[in-house]
Amino acid sequence: MLKSIKVSDYMAASLVTFKPDMEMRLAISLLVEKRISGAPVVDDHGNLVGILSEQDCMKVALSAGYYDDYAGQVKDYMSKQVTTIEADTSILALAQLFIDSPFRRYPVMQNNRLVGQVSRRDVLRALEALA
Incomplete structure (x- = not known):
């Protein structure tokens, strides 16, 4: 049954996103909030x-601790090499990816466009729904 459940069934489609030129102070505040x-x-x-x-x-x-410099933009700190997952990938395949990698989340793509994000917790929600 888990094989037939798709990432798109459990991904978050309403995303917080950042722009490369956003100040890190704002980005960190949003992550926390x-x-x-x-x-x-x-x-x-x-x-x-x-x-x-x-x-x-x-x-x-x-940087803030050593240099008293709490500044910079998202583009200065973001990871540029992003591993993504397709929306039609099975939750089972996604669970294996999470086991094999250190990632906590994957951006979800469909037709080369960002359509959501899926996390480890989303896999657990899919598993819970089967119970």
């Missing part, structure tokens, strides 16, 4: 250009 561990970074045309995670934000903490 929304209680999320990361978000896609998109350009003015909606193209996925990176992802900003809590781990990326730790670099800002180090």
